[in-house]
Amino acid sequence: MPIPGPVDPVPVPRASPARADGKVELIGRPKADIRSALEAAGLDPKQAKLRAKQIWHWIYNRGVSDFAKMTDIAKAQQPWLIERFAITRPEVVEAQVSSDGTRKWLLRTHDGHDFEMVFIPDADRGTLCVSSQVGCTLNCRFCHTGTMKLVRNLEAGEIVGQVMLARDALGEWPSSPEGRMLTNIVMMGMGEPLYNFDNVKQALKVVMDGDGLGLSKRRITLSTSGVVPMMDRAGEEIGVNLAVSLHAVTKEIRDEIVPLNKKYGIDELLAACAAYPGANNARRITFEYVMLKDKNDSDADARELVRLIKQYKLPAKVNLIPFNPWPGAPYECSTDERIKAFSNIVFEAGISAPVRTPRGRDIDAACGQLKTAAEKRSRAERDREAAAAA
Numbered sequence: 001m002p003i004p005g006p007v008d009p010v011p012v013p014r015a016s017p018a019r020a021d022g023k024v025e026l027i028g029r030p031k032a033d034i035r036s037a038l039e040a041a042g043l044d045p046k047q048a049k050l051r052a053k054q055i056w057h058w059i060y061n062r063g064v065s066d067f068a069k070m071t072d073i074a075k076a077q078q079p080w081l082i083e084r085f086a087i088t089r090p091e092v093v094e095a096q097v098s099s100d101g102t103r104k105w106l107l108r109t110h111d112g113h114d115f116e117m118v119f120i121p122d123a124d125r126g127t128l129c130v131s132s133q134v135g136c137t138l139n140c141r142f143c144h145t146g147t148m149k150l151v152r153n154l155e156a157g158e159i160v161g162q163v164m165l166a167r168d169a170l171g172e173w174p175s176s177p178e179g180r181m182l183t184n185i186v187m188m189g190m191g192e193p194l195y196n197f198d199n200v201k202q203a204l205k206v207v208m209d210g211d212g213l214g215l216s217k218r219r220i221t222l223s224t225s226g227v228v229p230m231m232d233r234a235g236e237e238i239g240v241n242l243a244v245s246l247h248a249v250t251k252e253i254r255d256e257i258v259p260l261n262k263k264y265g266i267d268e269l270l271a272a273c274a275a276y277p278g279a280n281n282a283r284r285i286t287f288e289y290v291m292l293k294d295k296n297d298s299d300a301d302a303r304e305l306v307r308l309i310k311q312y313k314l315p316a317k318v319n320l321i322p323f324n325p326w327p328g329a330p331y332e333c334s335t336d337e338r339i340k341a342f343s344n345i346v347f348e349a350g351i352s353a354p355v356r357t358p359r360g361r362d363i364d365a366a367c368g369q370l371k372t373a374a375e376k377r378s379r380a381e382r383d384r385e386a387a388a389a390a
Helices: 031-040 045-060 078-084 156-170 193-208 228-238 251-257 266-274 299-311 336-348 373-389
Strands: 091-097 103-108 114-121 126-129 184-187 220-224 241-245 285-291 316-322
Touching: 031 045, 103 156, 114 156, 126 156, 156 193, 184 193, 193 220, 193 228, 220 228, 228 241, 228 266, 241 266, 266 299, 285 299, 285 336, 299 316, 299 336, 316 336
Parallel strands: 126 184, 184 220, 220 241, 241 285, 285 316
Antiparallel strands: 091 103, 103 114, 114 126
């Protein structure tokens, strides 16, 4: 699908290789694609339509990944399906639970690449932080994930598979909108979602399907660091809530901490926010603002943030995020007093500016801390092997 406007000269991630067993993966495919895959494998159109509907129900309403458990499909046909198709989640390498109840999973793709997802429980909601890429290409200086190389985009099935895995862990099958612990999704994990637009779009369409996982678009937020040419398409074609990683209000500082700003500056980004389809006072744009000591946290910065939001007449709220440290990080977190003073200035201007409570810090699951422990372990193992060979 062509991308309107200029194409960003970003590293092209390697493509996901085909499954080693040659099977067709069904998770993440729209209903029509499942039907087409069944027809391509030899079923007549009428039977393919029926089987696609049944399989969709078992996958997304029942959480079933074994054709042999699909009781309304003839037993004689189940081996035929098993031979040709797969219903798989990413492999769970490690699962951790924080002292505050936050859960983090280290996951592995079928071709051996690791990534992470996080579930954050609250009294009134449960939010799953979903990754869109293995690694990242944006190199935001405050973000640990940004120190990873971009390996490849996650396929639609690998994105949907994260939601399926979380439902598995939370015991939320059969799928029902009532009593769910997993109520919200944020595309704020590893990677820049708008640099994997087609897979993210397909995955979220599956997640929002009323006959399947059935999460409302109002409960899904896509976060971007400011890929301006794709923002309008995201609003028109996906229609979920928008969050923007702003983090600074001057060109000098944002160029430093969010290098994408050198391509799409603050004014261009905010104009795209103002034009975002569906944004209004009931569906405000969220600006994410990490609080960095003596870097972007002054009273003058707060006043400039207010000025920019009002200049562009943006229906907005600001999430102030205390910086979550990681080994070798070049910044420190602003003091509690400085964060409070910054928040007060924004609030007094009539703009919501809550301070996000850090969650999952003890398991490196907090905002900006996602970097797979497996990457660290594999590097250490390579060092040991080199030393042993010397």
